[in-house]
Amino acid sequence: MLKLYSSDNSVCTQKVLMTLNEKALSFEIKKINLFNNEQYSPAYLKLNPKGVVPTLEYGGDVIIESTLICEYLDDTFPKPLLVPRDPYMRSQMRLWSKAVDEGIFEATRELTFSSVFREKMKNMSEEQREIRFQNVGDPERRARYVSIFETGTDSQYVLEGIANFEKLFKNMENSLADGRKWLLGDSYTLADISLSPFLARLNYLSFLNIWLENYPNVSIWWTRAQNRPSFKVAIDHALTKVEKNEMETFGAQVRDKIKELRLKYLQSH
Numbered sequence: 001m002l003k004l005y006s007s008d009n010s011v012c013t014q015k016v017l018m019t020l021n022e023k024a025l026s027f028e029i030k031k032i033n034l035f036n037n038e039q040y041s042p043a044y045l046k047l048n049p050k051g052v053v054p055t056l057e058y059g060g061d062v063i064i065e066s067t068l069i070c071e072y073l074d075d076t077f078p079k080p081l082l083v084p085r086d087p088y089m090r091s092q093m094r095l096w097s098k099a100v101d102e103g104i105f106e107a108t109r110e111l112t113f114s115s116v117f118r119e120k121m122k123n124m125s126e127e128q129r130e131i132r133f134q135n136v137g138d139p140e141r142r143a144r145y146v147s148i149f150e151t152g153t154d155s156q157y158v159l160e161g162i163a164n165f166e167k168l169f170k171n172m173e174n175s176l177a178d179g180r181k182w183l184l185g186d187s188y189t190l191a192d193i194s195l196s197p198f199l200a201r202l203n204y205l206s207f208l209n210i211w212l213e214n215y216p217n218v219s220i221w222w223t224r225a226q227n228r229p230s231f232k233v234a235i236d237h238a239l240t241k242v243e244k245n246e247m248e249t250f251g252a253q254v255r256d257k258i259k260e261l262r263l264k265y266l267q268s269h
Helices: 011-022 042-047 066-076 087-122 126-135 139-154 156-178 190-204 208-212 216-226 229-236 241-267
Strands: 002-006 027-031 055-058 061-064
Touching: 002 011, 011 066, 011 087, 011 190, 011 229, 042 055, 055 066, 061 066, 066 087, 066 190, 087 139, 087 156, 087 190, 087 241, 126 139, 139 156, 139 241, 156 190, 156 208, 156 216, 156 241, 190 208, 190 216, 190 229, 190 241, 208 216, 208 241, 216 229
Parallel strands: 002 027
Antiparallel strands: 002 055, 055 061
16 A cells, blocks of 8 residues: 655655645545654654655655655556656656756745745744744755744845746746647646645735736636536645635735745846
């Protein structure tokens, strides 16, 4: 039996859940509460030394990193195919995954942290916050958390995140300009799965339309992506009303600032 270690409202976990649902696979979920620091427990760190979710267990094997998990699932359960068999198209699919792993994941984390998680951490004691910061093993990631907690949307990291999203949307718009249904053509692939949770997060935070009003092809793709059954099961229906309301409420409070920062970026490039 496949076992997925996951956390509520984790965009990386949502990628894997979408893949599992596309393939109609049965699996067990083991919840990891990130705000209780369960990801840093000795037992979990043995599975995933980075202390992040998701982690997949299957047949005695442990697979970490959501991009690798999704490709592992396609290799292990190849129907329906989500990774192109043509080498060139496979490389193009991985360019989208690479964009997520090298910029969009962090960008989404910064925008979410600056709106929702920052407010949650304000309600923690100073000792609880310090423990959470110290548990972040990567010094650079810790610096990002501290900066955004202290300065919110004024943090340079938030502006960098907006810039990364701007580049992504431009690339998506150009790829979809020939009228194709999906990022690689007429076939739905891990390229589309990789990006769906991240656009969904912007949407729940009330930020997505800041970009979509300027990118009509992406807007058409987004409408199509939301109607995918795997999207509905793994993201829309999986989120609670509380989670959705929380993102909408806190996101709306900084939406104008995010829009202002995007204009600032566009004016300087």
